[in-house]
Amino acid sequence: MCGRFAMDDRVNAEISDFVETTGRRPEEWRADWEAAYNIAPTEDIPVLIDSAKDRELRFSHAHWSLVPGWSDTLKLKFPTFNARAEDITTKATWRKPVQSHRAIVLARGYYEWQGPKGHKTPYFIRYPDGQLMGFAGLYSWWPDRTKAEDDPDRWVLTATILTSDAVQTLADIHDRNPVILPEDMWLHWLDPSIVGDQALVDDAVRAGVAEASTLQFDQVAPFNSREQGSQLLEPVAS
Template sequence: MSARPLPAMADKTTWRKPLQSHRAIVLARGFFEWTGERGSKTPWFMSHPDGNPMGFAGLYSWWPDPSRDKDDPERWTLTATIVTSDAVRTLAGIHDRNPVILPEHMWLQWIDPSVLGDQALVDEAVHAGVAEAEQLRIDQVRTFGTKDDGPQLLQPVSG
């Protein structure tokens, strides 16, 4: 699931509490997007040019399962979302959105519970994430299925 920061994301009931007190950084080596029509889609892998992990702006929540007893510790489910923004120029031909990639200097600020989780913080993260997203390495990779796994999925198609 992804959360698109609307002009007033901090005012939306769905995001208000997580933004105020449940911010996370989702570390990733990169992310996939697909282009093309059904049956002939092309996978793309976006990654940091130096291979370092990226930190996506994330939000999380705990949800109770109403079918379980209130004293059952397994009653709670952790859910998370990645904040997305309109695609930067370099990615717009692949998808209309991209994850908000926090520069490392913002990581502690994003997760610091003493920092006010308001629209200004979201706007700052989105703005700072533009430069991070515009420098991504974009590689076409081999087509794969949902059951496929392994480092070969990240290898660029040659030629």
């Protein structure tokens, strides 16, 4: 699973560079991303999507938990911050987003905990060179019906992160890991003209296995749910 992750503000320049290399231009960004080192479900996360309407790449903030447009409330009774990749197209919540509403959730790395309850040891999992990480995700636009139809804040972008069985090198820490896509697969995953199906998801999982096998994991100091700061990423001296 992926229940906590970190993203610093370097992503703003990195995504600008990425979009420039594609020859595309980004749609006007809602806001620059401010560094956050302890991101939890239902908080804002940085995402990249490909707008089906005008085919422009959009880097934006999203509510971390996918909420279908038919829901009356932004808070669902069941968790939707992660989506299991296995048989994902058979699940009503994910079926339509898989088809054309796919996202890249951007991260510097993510946390997992190991050990008995009350004495769990946190680990931070990242690329060895600290490069930008892109999780395969899905998104949905949720309408806040308490706001007027012409209110620009009426539509809330929401997103989830796909997970798969953990690769062998990470299995001792957790039995699931996020599906991490290499950068050269991002545009293909995002492309709304490609009708997503289980085969597309399975291809992403296979690529994610190769990526996850290259990750390093470092024990970090315990921290509480509200702590922030780059010190959370620092490995504990052995």
